Amino acid sequence: MAAHRSKPIPPLYTVYILRSTVRRASLYIGSTPHPPRRLKQHNGEAKGGAARTSRSRLRPWEMVSIVSGFPGMVAALKFEWALANPHLSLHIPADSRISKSTRRKRNGRPKRPIPTMTSILSNLHLLLRVPSFARWPLSLHFFAAEVHQSWQACCRAAVEPIRDTIRVLTAFRRDHKGDEESSERLGEAPAESWGIHALPLDYAPMKVYVAKARSIFEFEREGACVVCGEDLPPGQGLYAVCSNTGCEGVGHISCWSQHMLGEENNDHVLPITGQCPKCKGDAVWGDMMKELTLRIRGLKEVxxxxxKPRRRKARAESDG
Structure with missing residues (x-):
């Protein structure tokens, strides 16, 4: 049997909150690399879906919020299970547990408490603060104004804030006016490209970054490590490239890690951001690792x- 080939960090992997548009108290938590396709499955428009969302009296469902930025399926599944089972998850310390089971199944195991939007968002806020997930490169997306308002209420009620580098993005329909100052707008695009349908499902947003890195390594312009100053022999190590546009700072992955963690002055093992020694801009560790894994594991994807588009197609695009 051939050894399993490691894959690059996917362009998108999400954990989502689903809500029935017919009975809003009916909620579902799942994970997927393709939210639009998964929503069609839940609504019976494509094969697949889950038994719990197959009741016609609850359809159609809508994705009201997603968490993105997971490095792969396993990571997303861990987070999904913890969010769906906060009364059992070992990722949540016993003294911090919000949701607790008061009933038991026939086999004696604790029965899952009936979730509400408030309880899900409160546990989401908690999971983003526990050591297991607190430093992952995650982003929150809200597609319903009232759900985002509930999230803000959870933030105000929480004892501790989530990490300030976690982006909170909103995209509401035109009939929902909610210009929250603490959020970045995804925009109010036409229906076909609104909300989950506007999410990038491929590596297109990384094209400039990937092209920069490929040029550096193909033409052996690695130079010296921007952190330790040692020469970087082509093809002889794991080298990471600054994530800032226009900067060609390259360094040993271990040096980048130590440099970024050193700036935080703590005992963490997973960097988040740090100043690039070359361009002085804030380099993002998650973006750098996605580019690195794409470069060494995703040749076909790159x-x-x-x-380059074919001439006829390129001409048509330029005429359009």
Whole structure:
């Protein structure tokens, strides 16, 4: 049997909160790399879905919030299970547990408490603060104004805030006016490209970054490590490239890690951001690792991303 080939960090992997548009108290938590396709499955428009969302009297469902930025399926599944089972998850310390089971199943195991939107969002806030997940490169997306308002209420009620580098993004329909100052707007695009349908499902947003890195390594312009100053022999180590546009700062992955963690002056093992010694901009560890894994594990994906369009297609695009 051939050894399993490691894959690059996916362009998108999410954990989502689903809500029935017919009975808003009916909620569901799941994970997927393709939210639009998964929503169609839950609504019976495509094969798949889950038994709990198959009742026609609860359809259609809507995705009201997602958490994105997971490095792969396993990571997303861990977070999904913890969010769906906060009364059992070992990721949540016993003294911090919000949801507790008061009933038991026939086999004696604790029965899952009936979730509400407030309880889910409160546990989401808690999970983003526990050591297991607190430093992951995650972002929150809200597609319903009232759900985002509930999230803000949870933030105000929480004892501790979530990390300030976690982005909170909102995209509400035109009939929902909610210009929260603490959020970044995703925009109010036409229905076909609104909300989950506007999320990038491929590596297109990384095209400039990936092209920069490929040029550096193909033409052996690695130079010296921007952190330790040692020469970087081509093809002889794991080198990471600054995530800032226009900067060609390259360094040993271990040096980047120590440099970023050193700036935080703590005992963490997973960096988040840090100042690039070359351009002085804030380099993002999660973006750097996605580019690195794409470069060393995703040759086909990179070739596809950087492939030049055919002349006829390119001319049609320029005429349009």
């Amino acid at each position: 070739d596809k991303l950087l492939k």
